[in-house]
C-alpha cells in the first residue's frame with residue numbers, strides 16, 4: 001500500500017497532571033494506538049466482548065469521521081491504526097473506553113488502563129512496520145501459531161485486497177516499542 005503519511009511532526013505532549021495527559025495531534029496524521037486493560041486482566045477474551053468493542057469502534061468512526069486502517073484485538077489489549085482528520089483521538093478514545101465499560105453486563109469499575117500508547121506514523125517504512133506488528137500480534141502473544149488463523153484482526157481484509165499473501169508470517173519479531181510490553 002502506498003498511503004502517504006502527510007505529517008512528520010509531532011508536537012510534544014503537555015503533562016498537566018500525573019493522570020491526565022493532554023495529547024496534540026495534527027489533522028490527518030496517521031496514528032498507531034495501543035489500549036491495554038487495567039492490570040492486564042483478559043477483559044477482552046470472550047468473542048462477544050471483542051465483537052462489542054468492534055461495534056463501538058464502528059459507531060465512533062461514523063460519529064468522528066476517522067479512517068480506520070488496521071486493527072487487532074487480543075485478550076487484554078488492542079492495537080489500532082487510524083487517520084483522524086479532526087485530531088479528536090483523545091475524545092473518542094475516552095468514549096470508547098466508557099461505552100465499553102457501560103455496555104458490559106458486570107459494569108466493572110475499571111477495565112482499562114488510564115493511559116494509552118500513541119505513535120504518529122513517520123513514513124512508508126514506519127507504516128509497514130506497524131501494519132506487520134498489528135497483524136503478527138496474535139502469534140507474538142501466543143494466541144495462534146499462524147497469522148491467518150486469527151479472526152480478530154484486519155489481516156483477512158488485507159489479504160483480500162492483495163496486500164498480504166494468505167500464508168504471510170512475520171520474518172522476525174519486532175522488538176521496538178509498541179505500548180504492549182508487560
Ligand code: NI
Pocket residue numbers: 074077079137141180
Ligand atoms: Ni500486542
